[in-house]
Amino acid sequence: MGKVNIKSIAAALHLSPATVSRALNDSYEIKQETKERVLAYAARHNYRPNPFAKHLKTGKTNLIGVVIPFLSSPFFLEFIDELYNAVLPHHYTLIPFQTQNNEKIEKEALDFLVRQHVAGIIISPAHEKSNTELLKHIHHHTCPVILFDRIQHGLDTYKIGIHNSLETYSATEQLIKKGRTKIAFLCGKDIGNTKDRIRGYKNALHNYSIPFREEYVIHADYQDPTQNIDSELKEVFRKLQTTDNMPNAIVGGTDTLSVKVLGILATLDLSVPQDVAVIGFTNTNLANYLNPALSTIRQPTQEMARLALELLIKLIDKQQDRRDIVYENFMLQATTINRKSTEV
Amino acid sequence: MGKVNIKSIAAALHLSPATVSRALNDSYEIKQETKERVLAYAARHNYRPNPFAKHLKTGKTNLIGVVIPFLSSPFFLEFIDELYNAVLPHHYTLIPFQTQNNEKIEKEALDFLVRQHVAGIIISPAHEKSNTELLKHIHHHTCPVILFDRIQHGLDTYKIGIHNSLETYSATEQLIKKGRTKIAFLCGKDIGNTKDRIRGYKNALHNYSIPFREEYVIHADYQDPTQNIDSELKEVFRKLQTTDNMPNAIVGGTDTLSVKVLGILATLDLSVPQDVAVIGFTNTNLANYLNPALSTIRQPTQEMARLALELLIKLIDKQQDRRDIVYENFMLQATTINRKSTEV
DNA sequence: TTGTATGCGTTATCAG
DNA sequence: CTGATAACGCATACAA
Numbered sequence: 001m002g003k004v005n006i007k008s009i010a011a012a013l014h015l016s017p018a019t020v021s022r023a024l025n026d027s028y029e030i031k032q033e034t035k036e037r038v039l040a041y042a043a044r045h046n047y048r049p050n051p052f053a054k055h056l057k058t059g060k061t062n063l064i065g066v067v068i069p070f071l072s073s074p075f076f077l078e079f080i081d082e083l084y085n086a087v088l089p090h091h092y093t094l095i096p097f098q099t100q101n102n103e104k105i106e107k108e109a110l111d112f113l114v115r116q117h118v119a120g121i122i123i124s125p126a127h128e129k130s131n132t133e134l135l136k137h138i139h140h141h142t143c144p145v146i147l148f149d150r151i152q153h154g155l156d157t158y159k160i161g162i163h164n165s166l167e168t169y170s171a172t173e174q175l176i177k178k179g180r181t182k183i184a185f186l187c188g189k190d191i192g193n194t195k196d197r198i199r200g201y202k203n204a205l206h207n208y209s210i211p212f213r214e215e216y217v218i219h220a221d222y223q224d225p226t227q228n229i230d231s232e233l234k235e236v237f238r239k240l241q242t243t244d245n246m247p248n249a250i251v252g253g254t255d256t257l258s259v260k261v262l263g264i265l266a267t268l269d270l271s272v273p274q275d276v277a278v279i280g281f282t283n284t285n286l287a288n289y290l291n292p293a294l295s296t297i298r299q300p301t302q303e304m305a306r307l308a309l310e311l312l313i314k315l316i317d318k319q320q321d322r323r324d325i326v327y328e329n330f331m332l333q334a335t336t337i338n339r340k341s342t343e344v
Numbered sequence: 345m346g347k348v349n350i351k352s353i354a355a356a357l358h359l360s361p362a363t364v365s366r367a368l369n370d371s372y373e374i375k376q377e378t379k380e381r382v383l384a385y386a387a388r389h390n391y392r393p394n395p396f397a398k399h400l401k402t403g404k405t406n407l408i409g410v411v412i413p414f415l416s417s418p419f420f421l422e423f424i425d426e427l428y429n430a431v432l433p434h435h436y437t438l439i440p441f442q443t444q445n446n447e448k449i450e451k452e453a454l455d456f457l458v459r460q461h462v463a464g465i466i467i468s469p470a471h472e473k474s475n476t477e478l479l480k481h482i483h484h485h486t487c488p489v490i491l492f493d494r495i496q497h498g499l500d501t502y503k504i505g506i507h508n509s510l511e512t513y514s515a516t517e518q519l520i521k522k523g524r525t526k527i528a529f530l531c532g533k534d535i536g537n538t539k540d541r542i543r544g545y546k547n548a549l550h551n552y553s554i555p556f557r558e559e560y561v562i563h564a565d566y567q568d569p570t571q572n573i574d575s576e577l578k579e580v581f582r583k584l585q586t587t588d589n590m591p592n593a594i595v596g597g598t599d600t601l602s603v604k605v606l607g608i609l610a611t612l613d614l615s616v617p618q619d620v621a622v623i624g625f626t627n628t629n630l631a632n633y634l635n636p637a638l639s640t641i642r643q644p645t646q647e648m649a650r651l652a653l654e655l656l657i658k659l660i661d662k663q664q665d666r667r668d669i670v671y672e673n674f675m676l677q678a679t680t681i682n683r684k685s686t687e688v
Numbered sequence: 689t690t691g692t693a694t695g696c697g698t699t700a701t702c703a704g
Numbered sequence: 705c706t707g708a709t710a711a712c713g714c715a716t717a718c719a720a
Contacts, residue, residue: 397713397714699712
């Protein structure tokens with residue numbers, strides 16, 4: 001059970017390590033017969049190249065770092081899940097990290113990935129200015145970086161996202177067309193996407209001459225998708241209810257919140273969609289099983305993942321100085337899925 | 345911006361590489377002043393040790409492989425999530441893989457992890473006999489392996505799980521005590537856990553003298569938690585409904601199904617819990633937001649993750665031959681959380 | 689307390 | 705077509 005490596009193979013076959021290495025790498029300059037002998041021996045003895053030695057020599061790895069805020073958020077989970085599918089035919093391995101929206105944790109993750117000499121990084125940053133200098137440095141000097149979802153970031157590279165303002169505009173508009181006028185907007189932290197989403201909501205109100213009401217923008221400032229913010233959220237709605245200001249429609253600005261609000265409305269004895277129509281952001285695979293089934297804006301998560309990987313691999317393969325490239329923003333199309341929660 | 349490594353530091357400070365290496369590793373045999381000079385220079389020039397070179401030399405990595413069936417299953421997701429939390433204070437990095445319950449994909453994942461020379465592996469195998477020989481070989485000769493959740497596996501090591509039969513027994517019993525007698529059991533693939541869970545369900549029926557009915561064990565044979573099996577499942581319940589055999593209670597044997605069945609019952613105009621009481625398996629963080637809120641058996645997922653990591657690190661640190669160790673099974677206690685879906 | 693020399697497993701350069 | 709040798713960055717036995 002001694003270690004089987006190039007040297008041991010060479011010794012066993014009375015060849016030099018160099019020849020064995022070349023045979024294993026299918027070099028054109030090695031005789032067919034020798035190749036076969038080496039490959040047969042290697043297979044028989046279950047030879048596995050040592051990636052550390054290989055990397056030390058070549059300076060290349062087949063690792064791809066993925067940095068996201070939370071694993072436990074339906075959108076990011078679906079993204080990672082599809083990334084795993086997409087990466088299968090390629091010779092890369094994913095190393096996912098979650099940052100909890102925390103710049104310091106993000107920095108640690110990036111440092112680690114750099115130390116691991118990853119071939120590239122796909123990231124949705126903790127916030128708009130999160131680790132800007134570090135990311136620029138990595139992208140310019142170390143390995144390519146691709147941004148997705150949270151693309152309002154100073155790094156100049158390929159960016160993949162959706163038109164957040166357009167999507168919430170359209171969602172709000174649909175509720176207006178169904179005759180709802182007291183429309184609330186539910187959102188999380190004030191990161192770039194949230195700003196854009198609020199803007200779309202406001203524009204829709206404005207274009208339909210519905211006055212904007214500050215108290216209808218409900219900020220649920222959670223740190224973590226699994227955190228329990230029921231009581232706060234419930235309190236907000238209870239207050240609106242007792243002052244006779246209860247909205248009759250809600251646009252959920254994040255995937256997590258849109259699901260939770262259904263449960264909270266239920267405990268307040270409000271029925272959906274009769275009393276309050278609800279439309280969520282991001283189509284979790286559960287939306288269809290909720291009661292009532294939740295209408296959602298469906299982000300093309302899988303396309304985003306596939307595109308991110310494709311662009312990253314393109315950059316990895318390209319030798320060009322990454323500061324000279326003209327990068328494109330890919331704004332993918334979302335679609336609204338109407339289910340029971342907005343049915344008249 | 346030349347590469348900064350031990351050699352370059354040594355040259356800059358007029359020291360030998362050996363001295364620098366020892367200073368960086370805080371060796372006792374280096375003068376305090378020298379240490380400080382080296383550390384200061386290293387910090388100033390943002391020195392990062394090359395893990396590949398280090399590993400090539402020491403034969404050790406700080407990588408931990410995590411192999412699970414699906415990322416998109418609430419239980420496994422929560423497990424991984426907690427693993428990420430638990431690993432923070434330690435000097436290890438997680439490399440997660442999903443197998444889709446497929447032994448071949450699992451083998452590829454394990455091969456990769458072995459090639460990466462991971463320090464240890466935490467796995468919930470694709471099935472009871474999945475890669476048994478490979479796992480034994482890894483555990484005995486390469487790095488320690490810990491099993492969780494699906495612990496009916498031939499590998500002799502620490503195993504962390506719950507008493508599946510006891511838990512479904514207790515869930516079934518609770519429904520019986522609420523006066524339900526037509527109790528169905530909803531389950532996925534026929535893997536070990538499912539068998540145990542069905543056994544608990546049957547035992548409860550038996551002990552309360554309720555005849556077991558084959559058609560009340562409903563197998564939803566999905567490949568993937570995100571797969572759409574609505575129509576099949578709906579068809580099953582519709583048939584039971586039209587033949588006047590609709591159960592008045594359902595024990596959900598998997599986390600995914602328990603959530604979906606609520607949505608399906610809603611489309612069949614059955615109200616929960618009046619017509620059908622439902623209790624789910626595994627407390628997804630959404631259970632509380634469903635309408636009605638879903639009663640569930642709560643697995644102590646976080647404790648499982650922390651314990652798995654703790655045991656693994658213990659094995660990594662221990663030098664003893666792992667075949668000589670007497671391993672313990674850790675059967676953690678689950679708890680039933682009663683919510684609206686089982687309220688009388 | 690520090691320096692010299694060696695090797696981990698691989699690939700690349702040069703020579704034959 | 706194949707072999708000898710050096711080098712990647714680091715840690716350590718041995719020397720001083």
